């Protein structure tokens with residue numbers, strides 16, 4: 584016997600959806616890139632400037648700092664773009680492959696999807712019904728999500744990662760760079776290290 588469906592109350596749903604906006608997963612992409620960029624900016628700029636100060640090249644330290652921060656920000660942007668793009672490429676390739684799988688064996692794929700739901704705890708009867716309904720609507724989407732773990736909130740965004748990492752590199756790099764405006768060489772070295780840590 585079927586249990587009656589609980590009505591999907593729109594007021595309750597709206598409250599839950601509002602609460603769900605508090606989740607942080609969708610920030611993972613740019614936040615990871617920004618932390619990496621800021622850390623690189625701090626460490627590499629401080630190391631570069633300490634080297635210049637240690638060599639006694641007082642007249643070069645500001646130019647070197649600006650050049651180092653510029654080069655680092657460009658390198659971070661390109662590096663993040665390329666590396667995150669490789670993830671986009673994999674996601675795209677998986678989508679094409681899954682489309683092909685569903686084209687050549689739609690019934691087998693529907694069964695595979697049902698087995699995922701059985702593993703997750705549904706009864707076989709219900710799992711097959713869920714898989715059937717999802718396949719009838721958008722089988723590809725269901726497979727991408729439940730078989731391959733692709734999620735709209737965590738999808739790879741190369742441009743966003745590139746911008747986040749290069750901007751945070753500049754912010755990180757400027758902190759030890761402020762040390763070069765100390766009046767003496769010893770003061771510069773001290774300030775670079777102190778601002779960095």
Ligand SMILES: [Zn+2]
Nearest residue numbers: 681692726730
């Ligand atoms: Zn599949």
